[in-house]
Amino acid sequence: MQHHQSKLETVLRALALTLVVLFFMFPIFWILLMSLQTNETILRVPPSVVFEPTLANYKGIITGRLETSAASLEINFLGNLWNSIFLSVTSVTLALVLGVPAAYAFARLKFKGSEDIAFTLLSFRFAPPLLVLLPLTLYFQQMGLADTYIGLIWVYQLICLPLILWIVRGYFEDISPDIENAYRIAGHSWFATFRKIALPLAGPGIAAAGLLAFIFAWNNFIFALVLASADKQPVTVGALAFITASGIQYGQIAAAVIMSITPTLALALYAQKYLVEGLSLGAVKG
């Protein structure tokens, strides 16, 4: 029997969806509006949605000169943006190179202590970052890794590696080992089987895990704040520069936020199907 929606049901459904979308999209929409206004129009009382849009905030960020009502100062937000991209991409790449084979091993081989090792790796995700950071800072200073990209990428593995390991492991476990066995017995090596069968079949999961890891790495604040100085810091930390002596530059902050969420937003929109699949499948099976 087919279920037909009544008119009322359709209307209610549309209303509910609209409310949900408004609820979640409103902050982004509001920030977009803010980014097109000057500090004066943002702060006027009462607030209004009627204003004359300006691109001055974006211009300031791109040219690196922050014009405030009191003075003009240099900022390097584009440098921060580049740092974010570089740190996130290299961290995720490294985590994929290390994590995917490890996930395969955890999925296929049950050896003594394998669950313990896997769980230890996962526990990195729920240890409070501050707890790790203080001793880490001391070690990094002694080892010369403080304020280096390598040091940061290494620490970012705490974010990326467990995520990738556990999601991708679930995907590998979903693939029947006999599909690989059939390939192996037909005259292919273990490594060829991993490359030609296991990797492509787990592809969506690997993509989802990579995307998630990218978003988490991109949003990280505390590691870079403590372990890196200005020229290595990503956008999350860089945004602090807008809190100036002459006040908080809301317009520029909004423009910076828009610029920094655009890459992750675009990625997430592009791959939302993978993301949902990867999260539900991987999480349930893990």
Place this chain on the structure above:
Amino acid sequence: MSQALLNIENVDKIYGTAASGIYAVKGLSMAVQRGEIVSLLGSSGCGKTSTLRMIAGFEDITNGQISIAGKAINNLAPVKRNVAMAFEGYSLYPPLTIGDNIAFALKATKLSAADVKTKVAEIAEMLEISDILDSYPSSVSGGQQQRASLGRALIRDADLHLLDEPMGQLEPQLRALLRGRIKHYIREKGLTAILVTHDQAEANALSDRIAVMEDGYLQQFESPLVLKNQPANLFTGTFIGEPPMNVFNASVTQDSDQVRFQLDENVSLNYNISEFTESVIQAAIKHESIVIGVRPYAVKRSNNGVNVTVLVNQWLGDQTHIAAELAGQSIVLVEHDRAFDKTGETISVQLTPDSLHLFDRHSGAAISHGTVMA
């Protein structure tokens, strides 16, 4: 006899640690000759699939040795064993079409594309899957996937073909058709095949010899005919044959010229001594407590046999199965004509001495077999 192609010597398979693990296979020894078709037959968990997977190399061999063509393969990767396998779960590669799935088994052979195509077409025709070669595994039925998986194994030119429940998903008519074709194909190409099945009809139809397994142990490894007529023990006797062999606990005594099998206080089967050889009688008496087995096909009506009470009368379309009660136990007889005995009626049946299988009740080992062919 020439050297066996496959030699399994004293193989154990233990999952988990030796102390607390689960024994899947215990002390298995068997040899398969080149060109033979052998079935591993048994119920779920009897160790047949573990055995197959050890031969293929997907399970470690805990103890013992397996060799193919005289070469020990215990530590050889699957790729180096030169065996082909059809998996129970089909295990087709989802991104490839059915045709490509079958063809990729030939990749390593360096055949020309045209030759591969010819071979795939030939095997697809045999398995009735020519029309789905361009379809993807997810869009065809389980039975079609199973045939594709079977094709992928049979198309290869390997020393040994391992087929795990190769026809479990097929409908009965197709199964019967393919049994014949596959057997012909294996013979024609001179392949050696080991198939795992729990379907007796399939094992009987396809195999030269059947290895009956139970609880990790090999019970008997013989031709279908010998398994049926000379089961080595009670397990094989009752496992092989459909409907199963009738069995009765009995104690044996001999007085003057009669051998008496006492089924309970009231019922006994009496035979003239001359019906049995002296050694059989001695053996049976020595065991004291025995089990008598009679195949349902060997139970005949007679005017002066033992009386049994009909419990159920089933007409299966080409034969009648009558279940009746004898000495508190059930006895089944099969007749080729339609019978009309009703529940509760008494009929007289005869258990001829040459149809009796005698087993020791404690060990289950066979003592003697009647000469009536099942």
